[in-house]
Amino acid sequence: MNDERLPRTTLVVAIGANGVIGRDGGMPWPRTGDQVQFKELTWGHPLVMGRATYDSIGRPLPGRTSIVLTRDESWDPGHEEVRVVHDLDAALSLAHDIDDDAFIIGGAQVYEAARDADVVDRLVVTHVAQSPEGDAWFAPIEDRWRPVQREQYDGYEIVTYARHRD
Structure with a gap:
């Protein structure tokens, strides 16, 4: 790790106008186009995700280390390069051993655990201008978070x- 900087943990999420983030293990809307920004943001950095999120992607994302959080001690991702851990502390410790910047990319249970543990330094949120039905939600963003950058696109921000x- 670079000793000149403190490690930073960023939570990355796409949220519908109604707070929905998922449906049936996948995205509740067609691709918005934010994949380009996601790739640029996370390239070369470790990604922390839950097993269901990993399964929905279906493979390790190129150019990034996938760290999968699961309670299932016997779960095998089928890829040698995927790291498997069983609690959030272990996931973030491993991520920050790899790089100063770590990214939490889902799903709902991992987001909730990270917010409850108060380990997130930055949020990068795709606000989707749709209110789809879903079965996974993201809690409202609290007042302790201040917007520092906005990028407007067709159908999302x-x-x-x-x-x-304070």
Whole structure:
């Protein structure tokens, strides 16, 4: 790790106008186009995700280390390069051993655990201008987060939030 910087953990999520983030293990809307920004943002960095999120992607994402969080001690991702851990602390410790910047990319249970543990330094949120039906939601963004960057696109907006510390 680079000793000049502290490790940073970024949570990346796409949220419908109604707070929905998923349906039946996948995205509840057609691709929005934010995959280009996602790839640029996360390239070369470790990705922390739950097993269901990994399964929905179906493979390790190129140019990034996949760290999969699962309670199933016997789960095998089928790829040698995928790292499997069984708790959030282990996932983030491994991620920050790999790189100063770590990205949490889902799903709902992992997002909730990260927010509850108060380990996230930055949010990068794709606000999708749709209100789809779903079975996974993201809790409202609290007042402790301040928007520091906005990028407007057709049908969605990407907002970066920094933690506001009093």
